[in-house]
Amino acid sequence: MGKSLGEFEQLILLALVRLGKDAYGVKMRKEIEARTGREISAGAIYTALERLEGRGFISSRLGEPTPERGGRRKKYYQLETDGATALRRSYNAFSQMAKGLGTRLSALPADAEPKP
Amino acid sequence: MGKSLGEFEQLILLALVRLGKDAYGVKMRKEIEARTGREISAGAIYTALERLEGRGFISSRLGEPTPERGGRRKKYYQLETDGATALRRSYNAFSQMAKGLGTRLSALPADAEPKP
């Protein structure tokens, strides 16, 4: 596809930005679920993260083990230049397309009516 | 995938809402290109439109021939209930995830810095 992001990838990068230095898989998943109300399988996150890293959009480092009842170490992610660019583009594209439609969108429970 | 929309599909539905009764392939394409600055092949639009119609998200009707130097008839699209629901969801998800990040996103030319 090249430079652009899928919808899910967008959400992941947004979660990453939101969480800042505390961005790792499990937490991103919870963040997205909490904010969007949509359920996400664990696997989906990691697959997407790997692909994003493969494209150089994000980078990762392993965290130190924390004494919180054991468990595997966290893998923290950081947004890279190309990822930031792509995210900004997606964000702008969406904003430009949605600009001025706020009301019409929130008020679309049934079908769309062009003008009253 | 079920109910959710891809990024491109979002843009198409947003274009559709924007254009209202004047929403047909060529015009949607121009609208998206004009607003997002990103080039789109003609084929991409129609493939996506067909799939969206297949899912019942939109419906279409053929327009009458117009005397504007000939050419095939336009196919006008309309947003259906399910499509409106899906679009609203996508929109809300994105908004929720991006909420408060406006500044941080616009100001991400290079790489991300969590906090100064």
Add this chain to the structure above:
DNA sequence: AATTTATATCACAGTGTAGTATTTATCAGG
């Protein structure tokens, strides 16, 4: 060893896209 936290792998369906082709209309010349 059992339990917990977290990430990894797989495989298949769905979406994105460019490139090429086809259809349908009008226009101009004869």
Add this chain to the structure above:
DNA sequence: CCTGATAAATACTACACTGTGATATAAATT
């Protein structure tokens, strides 16, 4: 009025990339 040229628009094809659930591993603590 036919007929070929031209214009406008949509359709088809094929392949790469993304979305996703299911299942499996791994690494740490108790």
